[in-house]
Amino acid sequence: MNSSDFLGFLSCRSSVREYEETPLADDEINYIMSCASTAPSAGNLEAWDVVVVTDEEVRLALAEAAFGQLHVGEAPALFVVCANYVRSMSQYGERGILYAVEDATIACTYMMLATHARGLHSCWTGAFDEDEVREVLGLPPHIRPLAILATGHGHPPGHLAERMDTGEHVHRDVW
Template structure:
């Protein structure tokens, strides 16, 4: 298990090929706990999560994700849902932005924790929202915004080039 957060950031990759090895529920629980530790505007935590182990449901989710088959291959999918209006009720129109920032922070915590546990993951946002809602029976004010495919990596993804700090940072003294 990686204990250094910088090391986890450097090692994290999007994985799209998984082994069939199961992940203990306790480990998945720790990943969800890591997500819940993310900062959120006003500590509103405008999220819910549905953990999917069921193979048929994972296959249905893969189909709803424009046939991204690796989603079904991953032994666990975590569907991250937005509680619509929760942030806007407090912050007005600006809350519309905050809620997505909050969910992004929660997801990144989960991805880094997965890396720390030696697991592979992939953040998926390309899907038919209505189909995903039907598959997991999300209703009311819940909107699926991401699916995290999670498992033991069957590949060794190479680092992807990133922009240089000099290209994106302006320093003002």
């Protein structure tokens, strides 16, 4: 893939909030997780974990925890991406908290792009009650849920969202 192809690949991805009921095949889930495992991480500690949720009852409970966002309950698969503080703090102390958040965020980005590469659709969901998600999934105290990646065979919106010009983000040498 050349750089133009890559930019095109990124540009045509969008968040999708409407899904078919078709479940994800195990090979699709495995592919997404294999891609996540290639993500860079601080000290190569991979301070992230994922809870893959396909059970309808658990998906609906997570939709409630996500302030009633319907796509979370309707997507056939959810990847709840979590930071694992203990894994990174064992090497980096307090700074390891930040590294675990960064590691999990990068892994989730790779997962989102992997779904796109497979012709699937996803929506990164960060708005949720963290304590409710912890309770629904039985997460241990050193694990922090950062994102719910709703994934499935979806119905993309009719048009892509407008993006800011890159010049709005870039500062050279100093602010």
